[in-house]
Amino acid sequence: MQEQFKNALEFSNYRQTLSVQRKTLKEKNEARLTFGHNGGIFKIDRSLLNFVELLINKGRHENVVLLDINDNPILIENLQEFSGDIFDRYFTATNEYYEEYQKIKKSRSVEKLIEA
């Protein structure tokens, strides 16, 4: 019984560390998806990516006003370039997130989680 309890405590430690590591990764990803442009701050998410793509498809390429995280109007002089920047950032951040997430997912002990 004592052995079972010890195992349970070890597993509990592992789960706590796993939970903290996952939360830290999530926050790291959110921070990486913050994008400053022309005096404003944007959160790169699916909604922004889709909207920018839609505007480009509608032929709006220059001097487009977008609302940033504070709903302030920000002039985007070159929307194609802006789109390229936010897509790049999105894929870089999410790919890193994925790789780091896979590493901790495969780690089965506190020691391995920390090394991941």
Added chain:
Amino acid sequence: MNCGIVIFAHNNRQIDYVKLSMISALLAKKNLDKPVSLITDPSTADWMKESKVFEKAAKIFDKIIITQRPESGNNRLYRDGKDKIAAPFNNTNRDNVWYLTPYERTLLIDSDYIILSDVLNEYWNVDSSFLISNTYKDILGDHRIGYLDKNVSETGVKLLWATTIMFTKNQESKVLFDLVDYIKENYKQFSDTYRFNPSMFRNDIAFSIANHILYGWEDSNDYTLPSVLSSPDIDFLYDVKEKLKFIMLANDGDSYITCSIQNKDLHIMNKQSLLRNYDKIMEQL
């Protein structure tokens, strides 16, 4: 615009703030690629010369600015995990940064704030004269965050975290820094109005109240800096592995939870444990 980072360091007999600043400055330079200046006082500068770190510091810092040592009416408990020591906390001249900074746009950081990412670079051109973080995050999660980590007092005025401040040197920001100075000089009086404990001066509280007043006695809804991910001083920095991976032991009541932080800015409040890892960090910088 001429941009740079500023760190204050006023040593006391227990904590070597200069060494902390050197760690913090090298990491900030590495990740943000901006010059870093140190603001210190004559006695700390003398100690730097005596302990032969002045030359090293002169190479790290863009400028070493000597100012008057603030009055040390502030005594605080420095925790080192379960141990604690009392020492003077010379933090009451932070508002002077407006006058002392050599930069037009300044990022002011605490000496125990470890910049491990380039996230703050997104904020240099934000259209706001003054930016501060309004969110505290704990490395273990929300269950260790209390009401007074989010609010100045029961009045519900939102607490801002002066661990990171970015400002442009202009008249708008001057009004704010001058108001912080006024609040500091009348701290007891403001504590009656805002109902906080005045026993120790806290920059976080002074900046929160100043911001609250300047926004018409309301919480600001302006731009803010990213949340301050923090490890309180009941935790330990246990080790620093390759590629600047910080291994933390986070106090969770009776036990410690191990976790690692890499490429994410971190406020390590246990200064002694940060200093114990000084050599390991410096080797990698």
